[in-house]
Amino acid sequence: MQDVAREAGVSPQTVSRVANGSDAVRPETRRRVQEAMEKLGYRPNYAARALKHGRFRDVGVVLFNMTNFGNIRILNGICAAANDNGYAITTLTIGQGRERTLSEAVNRMKQLPVDGMIVVLEQRIADFHDFQPPKDLPVVLITEAAADHCPTIDADQYGCSTAIVDYLLSKGHKTVYHIAGPSSSRAAESRARGWRDALSQLGLRIPPTYVGDWEADSGYQAGLSLARDPECTAVYAANDQMAYGAIMGLRAAGRRVPQDVSVIGVDNSLVGMVPRLDLTTMRMKFDTIGHEAFSMVMRQCEGDRVPVGVKTVIPCELVERGSVAEPPQVAILSGAQPIPSS
Structure with missing residues (x-):
């Protein structure tokens, strides 16, 4: 600091003020001090600063x-x-x-x-x-x-799920299927609990849970399985990657999204990654x-x-796109041929 002060023609106190970002230094003086710091390779000693300021x-x-x-x-x-x-x-x-x-x-x-x-x-x-x-x-x-x-x-992991269930039920769906995150995740556990409680409090049927690993491939496999269930018209996946995978699996098995099955995810993570993104989701802030x-x-x-x-x-925010719709008016009978994807 003494060397910088001599080089810049200022006092050590002025060097200290510049190093600490003080506004009490004229711009021209600050420029001279910064040029001297750069010339001499000066860096503030953070250990010494911590000793002084705590x-x-x-x-x-x-x-x-x-x-x-x-x-x-x-x-x-x-x-x-x-x-x-x-x-x-x-x-x-x-x-x-x-x-x-x-x-x-x-x-x-x-x-x-x-x-x-x-x-x-x-x-x-x-x-x-x-x-x-x-x-x-x-x-x-x-x-x-x-x-x-x-x-x-x-x-709000729990409230995010209850809001999703309410949203899908408001569209006319009779129940909601869930693709959960891994069992080691606290967030996945809370989201699954919110989904289950929301259905239970309304006396609605709680379908079997499909457990994924946050990645799209696990959602795809769940989508293939869900496509075989004629009562499945609404799917809530615990994150967007699994939701997107589920859409691909459902479509590969002949089910249309959202005409036959609505799908919603959580986190809004695919923006900028998937072109023409059509996935409805609950955005985490x-x-x-x-x-x-x-x-x-x-x-x-x-x-x-x-x-x-x-x-x-921190509350979540619903982002509506195009993967959720009202359920089909005519129930798909068990054993009926799959509806061709559009």
């Missing part, structure tokens, strides 16, 4: 899956919010080969220069209920279940979740209290 202005983000669409969008929201507030983000991925616990995630993150951390927790984890966050490292969980020990936030999660951890880093034990719920 913070690194960096938040850690732990993910157990970097390929999941929702996780990527959440991370995008976190990064955007961090950038807006002058923070950096440090990411840490804990894969299948390690013990997947919150304690292990915190222990690894505490070795890094971060002020707080966000855990994107989509799967079940062994120590969720027993975990106690460290007093010197605020933790926010993005997860379906509320926690008594950390602030939590997530999309993943970027908003990431933005709010960052706000929750930043407030704690800066000394505020954030309530625990009550989950912040």
